[in-house]
Amino acid sequence: MTTLQPPAAAEPRPAPPPARRDRRSWTGWGFIGPFVAVFALVFLAPIAYSIYLSLFRDQLIGGTTFVGVDNYTQALKDDQFWAALGRVSLFLAVQVPIMLGIALLVALVLDSGRLYGKSFFRITIFLPYAVPAVVATLMWGFMYGTKYGLVGDINEAFGVSLPDPLSPDLVLASIGNIVTWEFVGYNMLIFYSALRVIPHSLYEAAEIDGAGQIRVITAIKLPAIRGALVIATIFSIIGSFQLFNEPNILRPLARNAITTDYTPNYYTYSLSFNGQQHNYSATVAIIMGVITMVIAYVVQLRGMRKGA
């Protein structure tokens, strides 16, 4: 170390190392800069603005006032909000297992290699996902019609009287049916592609050990696609909590069954667009976002821990 003394110590150097370090750090920023800018603009800024909005209250009489966390305390005591959350939770508890179950079953059947016309089935089951949600809901809304729709036609043709799918008791199930129809194919594809990457040598080994199909599924296939199952579950949880399109589009056909506070998202929409309560709407949206995040995170933690 000591032998490496600079020969001309008298001459002061214009400090090149700091300059070089600066340049290096700016190069890094150059790469992530565009991302950070877009991320800040489309993600952080709206969240920050929502939080900002949620601290105020705008009244028709009295204008805008700063209210601190009043909106939050109000939302936590808001029956309409909790009822909406309860509704999507029920939806989550019933519809998501059904949808993922069907998707998994179809994926396993396709993967088993015992099906003729595999690619035909794969594409037809996936096809509904390619139909925009709005179009799908309009189409189903028409079929649900008891006057001039498919249900009405069936009633007439067979002289039966099917229950109205758009009545208050059944409309949530009807929405679940639409969502299942839309997303079975999508989830099936996630599972199917996860199944395809399992090495075939494992199956051969299992066969040599005398394992049947069921045993192969439970001991090899399911554990191997656990990651995909967790991801699909998280997507479905988020999707359920954000339920909006289907009730929104069905509402003109079933105004009395689908209320303006039907789902948390629809509630925030109504608060904002019908009631001009943008501040309170932002509050409900933030609370809902936090709840969704917490639940999705818990599911992820649990799912991954089992995997470890």
Add this chain to the structure above:
Amino acid sequence: MRRKTSRLLRGIALLSTLALGATACGGSDDGSDQKAVSASDIQAALKKGGSVTVWAWEPTLKTVAADFEKKYPKVKINLVSERSGDKHYTALSNAISAEKGVPDVAQVEYFAVSQYSLTKGLTDLAPYGADKLASKYTPGPWNAVSEGKAVYGLPMDSGPMALFYNKTVFDKYKVAVPTTWDEYVDAARKLHKADPKVYIANDAGDAGFTTSMLWQAGSRPYKVDGTTVKIDFSDAGAKKYTDTWQKLIDEKLLAPINGWTDDWYKGLGDGTIATLATGAWMPANFVTGVPGAKGDWRAAPMPAWTKGDKASAENGGSSLALPALGKNKELAYAFVEYANSGAGVQTRVKQGAFPATTAELQSTEFQSTKFDYFGGQEANKIFADSAANVADDWSYLPFQQYANSIFNDTVGKAYVSGTKLADGLKAWQDASVKYGEEQGFTVEK
């Protein structure tokens, strides 16, 4: 490096919060200049020219705007007519609260006028000379746009109610056209019994219809005095309505079809829906929406609550108003005056609009117009008679738009479950009271 990144991100987040905060904090002052504007000021503005942006979905305004531009070549009218109803009000409210992109003229339905005038969103037109036009209009619409001495818009059309009925259906089953609401219930039973596919009317819960029915029945659920409101659906008039309508609901005599849907047009066309009690602006919609049933339908006076009573009510109708934040007010007023009080009225009536001006309503030409769609009936006589008999003292809430949006959440229950209509109205009342209080109104119990 990692620490630096998070610090930078935090900085960006903070900065964006501050920046957004600054823009959102813009103060608002109501630009109320109460100086009188003389006719010569308006003439001078018309000579000088300029442009006026109009947000209105009324279809007949297109011709009126063209005529106006021809008459005053230097004035350009930008008619924006894509949005209607809720979407229109959402856009208007957003523009007003953003103080940006506010139109110079906006169509405002009668039920929504007080909502905007109360928050100083509309220009008082009295200084422009609108107060002198009171006698030109029928009382219902004029009451809706005026408040004391202030005038917040000029009535564009009106909707005195009438009973449209499918004569073919009534003749086929030899049922008399009802003249009272009791007869109406009887007719409903007879028709539905004769053919289970036929319903006297469609009603799946419609706020505008229900409030108009309450109006005709003599109920006055809303009392508004500035920022003090009272909401009460338990008066005698409301009881009359709920008692009668409950029968129709309980006996399943109403087709559960929402208005303005495909099913509705089909039902009006194929005899499923036998009557329709609505505003006098309906004929044009029959012609375009239900062309197949031409000749089947006729108009009749609204059934009465007690035999011989001629009291009627309004359903729908709108005015043209000048948002307070709009520009070119002289030109904007000149256009509104032309369209709703001047030569524009005739143009619009010729295209099927139903006027709010007494001169047009009383003219023989108007009254003797034969409607081909109604088998040559001179239906305007019935409508004009209804307009003259609109019961007074009705007022809407200063937040009627919101109240109407939650109608089906509350009253709607009565149509699909065991909830009684009267209880549904009570729930609607409670929800409206809650919103009123949240919005800073004094709500009297």
